[in-house]
Amino acid sequence: MPESPVEGQGAGMRAVHLLRSITVELDRLGGRFAAENGLHPTDLRALIALLDVARAGVPATPGRLGAELGLNSAGTTALVDRLERAGHVRRVRDAADRRRVLLEVDDRAVALGQGFFGPLIDEVVSVVDQFDDAGRDAVERFLTGVRDAVAARGADSSR
Amino acid sequence: MPESPVEGQGAGMRAVHLLRSITVELDRLGGRFAAENGLHPTDLRALIALLDVARAGVPATPGRLGAELGLNSAGTTALVDRLERAGHVRRVRDAADRRRVLLEVDDRAVALGQGFFGPLIDEVVSVVDQFDDAGRDAVERFLTGVRDAVAARGADSSR
DNA sequence: GATGATGTCTCGCTCAGCGAGATACCATGC
DNA sequence: GCATGGTATCTCGCTGAGCGAGACATCATC
Numbered sequence: 001m002p003e004s005p006v007e008g009q010g011a012g013m014r015a016v017h018l019l020r021s022i023t024v025e026l027d028r029l030g031g032r033f034a035a036e037n038g039l040h041p042t043d044l045r046a047l048i049a050l051l052d053v054a055r056a057g058v059p060a061t062p063g064r065l066g067a068e069l070g071l072n073s074a075g076t077t078a079l080v081d082r083l084e085r086a087g088h089v090r091r092v093r094d095a096a097d098r099r100r101v102l103l104e105v106d107d108r109a110v111a112l113g114q115g116f117f118g119p120l121i122d123e124v125v126s127v128v129d130q131f132d133d134a135g136r137d138a139v140e141r142f143l144t145g146v147r148d149a150v151a152a153r154g155a156d157s158s159r
Numbered sequence: 160m161p162e163s164p165v166e167g168q169g170a171g172m173r174a175v176h177l178l179r180s181i182t183v184e185l186d187r188l189g190g191r192f193a194a195e196n197g198l199h200p201t202d203l204r205a206l207i208a209l210l211d212v213a214r215a216g217v218p219a220t221p222g223r224l225g226a227e228l229g230l231n232s233a234g235t236t237a238l239v240d241r242l243e244r245a246g247h248v249r250r251v252r253d254a255a256d257r258r259r260v261l262l263e264v265d266d267r268a269v270a271l272g273q274g275f276f277g278p279l280i281d282e283v284v285s286v287v288d289q290f291d292d293a294g295r296d297a298v299e300r301f302l303t304g305v306r307d308a309v310a311a312r313g314a315d316s317s318r
Numbered sequence: 319g320a321t322g323a324t325g326t327c328t329c330g331c332t333c334a335g336c337g338a339g340a341t342a343c344c345a346t347g348c
Numbered sequence: 349g350c351a352t353g354g355t356a357t358c359t360c361g362c363t364g365a366g367c368g369a370g371a372c373a374t375c376a377t378c
Contacts, residue, residue, distance in 0.1 A: 011295040012284030018302035019283070023182050025309040031229060032313065040334075048179075063356060070190060075335040077358055082334090099343045099356040120312050124178070125171030127304035135297035136170040138290055142298045143177035145286035150184040153279050154191065199365075222325055234366040236327055241365090258325045258374045 019146070033116050039086065045069055046079055047088060047113060050105050059094075060103040178305070192275050198245060204228055205238055206247060206272060209264050218253075219262040 009017075027041075034044045049068045053060045066076030080103065083089040088109035094100035128136060168176075186200075193203045208227045212219045225235030239262065242248040247268035253259035287295060 010284070010288075011299060012287040013280075015287045015298055015302060016280050016283050018299070018306055019181075022178075022302065022306045022309055023185055025306065025313050026182055027186070028229070029309060029313045042334075061356080062358090070187070071334095072336060073357065074337075074359080078334065080357095097344070097356085101357065120308060121172075121175050123308040123312075124175050124305055125169070127301060127308065128171040128174045130304075131297055131301070134293060135301075138294035138297040139174055139301045140170060140177070142286060142290070142294075142301075143174060143181065145289075146283055147177055147181045147184065149279060149282040149286065150181055150188060153282075154184050154188045201365075220325080221327090230365095231367060232326065233328080233368075237365065239326095256325085256375070260326065 015142075029120075037112065039082070039088075042069065042071075042079060043082060043086075043088075046083060047105065047109060050089065050103060051110065051113065054105060060105075061094075061100050062103065063100075065103065174301075188279075196271065198241070198247075201228065201230075201238060202241060202245075202247075205242060206264065206268060209248070209262060210269065210272065213264060219264075220253075220259055221262065222259075224262065 030044055031041055034041050039047075046065060046069060049065060050060050053064065053068075058064075062073075062076045062080050065080070066073060069076075069079075071079060080089065080091065080101075084091060088106055090104045090106065092102045092104055094102050128139060131139065189203055190200055193200050198206075205224060205228060208224060209219050212223065212227075217223075221232075221235050221239050224239070225232060228235075228238075230238060239248065239250065239260075243250060247265055249263045249265065251261045251263055253261050287298060290298065
């Protein structure tokens, strides 16, 4: 049972600490982006989630968004209000099921996000491109393994 | 300039999306841990940051903690109040500089965090252990590259 | 011992998110 | 057709995290 993270740890623990500092830096970066654009961290998470489900082809609704972010319905309404007021999102009544509201992300919001995160994404891609096939495969299997581990632990008890 | 993330993308984009879903799952998990233990996401981030600087040997103070989390002094005081009320942290006047308050993390808080995140850490370590030396090296170089990219982007404009 | 800098805390406020419940709509039964 | 239950969203009132401004104590320097 390893614990202290000083130098000279195993490769596994070094990977763990690198991952952690990546997540810390990432949400610091996200916070800065949010602050610069007058939106809250939650708003940013919401936009990212919206773009995600949009690409998956599923139409986004307040209900799904709220569940994704762990907000209740009241908080979700307030969130969508904010996004709509800022012009990042439009509410459109679903013609098929008129209880539903579909959320359409404005193109400028997409462009905004891509302008900020695009360069970072390109850098990560270029890091991966430096490896040979075996290296790329290792990276991908590692990430997949970590994602599955985290997701499994996130799914076990409640929800 | 790649964009859509559907299947059949390059290895680089797949890595990007895996990384993103890892971070999403991780902070969902963190949120759950926080909720289960009656503390807010910020409190969890604070505890993690405190453990970090403690391991680095630097004594933790409200000032440093607030800067780390991006809170102002009022918010930091409120945060430390909460942590102290919950018994996770103790305030100790610094004898050398009596303006300062040193923050000592309670052993039970450390144990709590390790009980929750320890198994996940072990799993990540075991994922890494499955690779040969070349694979481990690739993973580490990848993570280092990503961390540097994120940190560089986080440092450029303000702060 | 006065002066400025620094670390922490207090006060009053704003606003994100919660719980409870209202409202509108769909999908069944009769 | 019309009641009944389920679902999606929104409204209302409230709690509390975090902010700005400033108070206070302590250190460093002259």
